[in-house]
Amino acid sequence: MRAAAILMTAVLVSACSGDGALDAPAINSVIITGKQTITVGEAVQLTATARDVNGLAVPNAKVTYVSSSAAVVSVNSTGRIIGVGPGSASITASSGGFSSPPYPITVTAGAVAVVVTMQANTFTPSQLTIRAGQSVLFDFPADQHNVIFSGGAGKPADIQTTSNRAVTVQFPTAGTFPFVCNLHPGMNGTAIVNP
Secondary structure, three states: OHHHHHHHHHHHHHHHOOOOOOOOOOEEEEEEEOOOEEEEOOEEEOEEEEEEOOOOEOOOOOOEEEEOOOOOEEEOOOOEEEEOOOEEEEEEEEEOOEEOOOEEEEEEOOOEEEEEEEEOOEEEOOEEEEEOOOEEEEEEOOOOEEEEEOOOOOOOOOEEEEOOEEEEEEOOOOEEEEEEOOOOOOOEEEEEEEO
16 A cells, blocks of 8 residues: 555656646648738738648747738738739748748739838838829838828828828829928938829
């Protein structure tokens, strides 16, 4: 009886030893799903799933995204893409040292003429030329920015400080409309609107 009690205690002690943390499953592949044909200015959320050797999803895996051409499609840290210009590009997602196959994205012309992104406190493109009546989409990242227009009569309404969203602005009147982010000195651009 005493030997059984000692054996049981040894089993319990060994079962309770350790830090209690479970080893994370090893990532073996990454796949992307989501819409593959979008228009300029359209925002779509892609989903990347890291999988283990058994093909099971690895929960809470950190994933990074990269676009093969930021002039065609931009992607943020959460996998949200926006069509920037007509053409074809691909998105690659990586996690745990593994990358997805390139995920093809086709961007077609749409109601938005130009998409302006804001990275490293720079408007890209910083100069845009459109026709009166066309729209421009300003894609705001996680960092806060605003867009303050000048240029007199016909200038569009300013975009107040915001982040993590896309704002479409229509330019109904021909003219030259400089714009700045007054939160970040030197961050400026110009919209040239032809008749």
